[in-house]
Amino acid sequence: MPVLTHLAAVWFIGSALTALQFYAVILAGFSGNTAALVITLAVMVPLAVYAFVCLGAAARSIVPLTRRARGLWAWASGVYGLGTAGLGGPPHPVGTQAGVRRGTGHPGEPADAPLRFWLDASSRG
Structure with missing residues (x-):
């Protein structure tokens, strides 16, 4: 059961982050200000990965990779990166x-x- 709860949490947080990032990037992009778009991307990505770090820290018992500090960040970056790549759909x-x-x-x-x-x-x- 903890595994399903963890997967549901990853899905929920990933979906919420996707919506938030999409909204922020669209607003920054349509503002016509390139600096706003760059700052939005530079701030949103680390915050999103940090959200997954917090989630991974809570799942240390079921995700062995997250038991080490470097493993936790690697797992969080991988979840964020693969989730972002998966947003584009199949090749x-x-x-x-x-x-x-x-x-x-x-x-x-x-x-x-x-x-x-x-x-x-x-x-x-």
């Missing part, structure tokens, strides 16, 4: 993205070929 096959034809990269092909293909396909309705 797409090489050469496609969400069903959109990508450019072949041949020297004679214009750089905007994938964009023009997508615009042509979407205009056909």
Whole structure:
């Protein structure tokens, strides 16, 4: 039961952090101030990892990696990093993205070929 409680807590905290970070980055991005965006990212990421450190410290009995100080930070950084990477969804096959034809990269092909293909396909309705 403690394992399920821990996994639920990781999921809940990760979801809350994702929502909070998304909101903060969107606000900073639309403010038009690059410094605000950089500061937001520089502050949010360490705070998010620290939240997972606190959670990992409470789970020392069920997560052996968190029993050492370096292991605790490694676990927290890994949870944050993999959770952030997982937010993007599964990787797409090489050469496609969400069903959109990508450019072949041949020297004679214009750089905007994938964009023009997508615009042509979407205009056909």
